[in-house]
Structures are given as C-alpha cells and as structure tokens.
Amino acid sequence: MRMAELSRTSGVPVATIKYYVREGLLPRGEVTTSPNQADYGPAHLRRLQLVRSLVEVGGLSIAAVRATLVAVDDPAVPLHHTLGMTIAAAGPGTGGAPEDAAQREAEARIDELLAKKGWRPHDGAPGRQAAIDCLATMRRVTGTRLDSVLAPYADAVEAIAEADLDTVSALTDPEERVETALVGTVLGDRLLAALRRLAREHVSARRFPPAAEETS
Template sequence: MRVGELSRRTGVPVPTIKYYVREGLLPAGELSSPNQARYDGSHVRRLRLVRALVEVGGLSVAAVRDVLEAVGDPGRPVHEVLGAAHDRIAPRAVGPDDAAREAARRQAAELIARRGWRVEEGNPAVRSLADALAAFNRLGHERFSEAALDAYAGAVERIAAADMAYVARKAAREDLVESVVVGTVLGDAVLTSLRRLAQVDASARAHGRDRPAAGE
C-alpha cells in the first residue's frame, strides 16, 4: 500500500506519518520508485501502536522512541523492557528535597517491605510514589496512613495479577513485549478512568444521588 492508504487505514495524517519515519518511530517503506514507497501490515501495526502511545498514553516522541527501541531488542529480557517503559512514563521529581520528601521515602520503603514486593530501590515508581505522598503532606492532607496505603496496595496487586495473566497468553516474544508495554502505558489510562467513574458513583451513593448530573 502507498502512504495515502496507510493514512486512511490508521487515521494518521500523511505529514505525521512522514514525521514518525524521520524520527525513527516508523520504519521507512520499501521504495517502488524514487518518489514512492510501499508499506505493509507491519507498518499499520506499528503506526497504531505509536499513535496509541502518543495520543492515549501521553508519551512524548522521544519517550516512544526509547520504548520502541527496547521492544525491538531481541536480546533484552521482558522484565527489562517493562522497566524501560516505566522509566519513560514515570513523572520527573517535583518539589523540594525536604523533610516531607524524606518521610515519604521512608513510608514508601516501608510499604514495599511490608508487602514483600521485589522492587529495586532505584525504580522510578518508588520516587514517584514518594513525591506524591510528600505533596499530600505538604498540603496538610495526611490521608495515607499505613492502613490506607495497604488498602491501595492490595487493590493494585490484584490489578497487576490481571495484567500478568493477560500478558502470559502471548506466545511470540514480539507480542509478549508489546503487550507488556501497551498494558503499562494504556492500562494507566484505563485505570484512571475507572477510578474516576467509581468515585462519581461512590459520591452519588454517599450523598443520596439517584442519577448522575448532566456531564457526569
């Protein structure tokens, strides 16, 4: 297929496709003439993956490039690919390195030890958790006691188990690795949306609302 058909099949504008090729996110098509290239089903699949990571997952082009390089490395263990995806989607450090952050770091480390999670100390998600807890505390919202954190941890353990059960169904390495990355990036978007829907429902039940207001 030519680039116009590739655009129609994926919904990605031609200029964007050419940009992704220049940036190394999409392999170049096979030249059929000096000014024409042909694309195949592998380009459709890759383009849909890139679009999902950028538009739904919210990753930058640079982040997508790094993730795709990890996915395409046949010698890289799947666990390391997942780590590469986490590295690129974890928020950067925010706020001062003060007493609140130090206390939050201890709280995060204690949670990990308490749950028996096999997580390296330098994992970016550990830093992100500590940053979030510190921000809560600076604002005077000390909502995450040990019991509250354990309640959240128990819920996400079940979600992680469901994630791994889905990934385990993939036989080919390419499918397996892609499933890990997609599940990590897009799964966050699904989880956030479900949580917000559940909060709307919980609020309605708590305050006696029988039906949602317009726009909810």
C-alpha cells in the same frame, strides 16, 4: 499499500507518517515499480499504531519512543525490562519536594510498606518517589489522618497489577504487548480514578443513607 492508504487505515495523517519515517520510528516502505512509490504492509501499520500510542497516549518524547522500539526489536532485552522502561517513561513526574520532616516520615512509611509487601523496586524507581511525595503532601495537609489507607491501597493495586499483567501476558505480539501495557498504564490511571468516584458514591450512599423523605 501506498502511504495514502496507510494513512486512511491508521487514521494518522500523511505528514505525521512522513515525520515518523524521517525520525527513524517507522521503516521506509519497500520500493516497488515506481521510484516515487513505496509499499507499506501490515508490519508498518502495526508499528505505526504503536508509535502513535506511545506519542499520543503515553506522551513519550521521540527519543523515548526510539529507545522503546529498540527494546521491542531486540530479542535479548527481556520483556520485563521493555515494559518497565515504557511505563517509567510514561510515569508520573516527580517534583522537587521540600526535604522536611513530613517528607522524611513519608519516606520511612513507604519503605516500610515496600518491605511488608516484599516489593523491591529498582533504584530510583519513579513510583517510589511519587508515592513518597504524595504521602508527604497528605501529611502536611491532614497530619497522619490518611496514613491508614496505605496498606489497603497497596493490596488493591496489587490486584490491579495482576489484572494488567494477565491482559499483557495473554498477548504474543511484542508490539501489541508494549502498546497494551502503555495504554493500560496511562489510560488505566484515568479509568481507575473514574471508577473510584463511582465506587465512593456507592459506598458513601450505603454508609450515610439519605433520610427517608429525600428523593435523591
């Protein structure tokens, strides 16, 4: 197909496609009869969709997209590393948290949790730092009132991670895998937050039932 059709099919504007080609994120189309016309196939469409997801859903920089694509294309890079890299690039940022007692105690609690669960994140895992920062902020605001949620949260996210990996493992196309993992990670956080509010309304209504005369 011509670039105009690739644009229509993918929903990505022609100018954006040209930008991705210039940045080396999308291979040039194959030159056919006319020197000014290039032909794009299903592989281009698939790659274009992945790049768009990485940029628009994942919020990855062009450099991070490029690194992800190199990993996707290199059969020597284990899938586990590619997924981990993509997820880390789209992960929550870690702010410069103050180094106070709450921070040190939160670090000890998170490391205790990791040991108990048998999770061994890589050195400098942003998830570990983000978890410590969150717990420290909770402790600064509410004391240790919220510490009790840590263990049930860890069990719940383990079930969530199993469901995520079930979905990704069922796919054979490496581009589909990376795209699904990324979209599932980034939009999955938002979906979980939304479902969590619905679940809380349900559990809260069950535990604190409104009085009989109320209509809502």
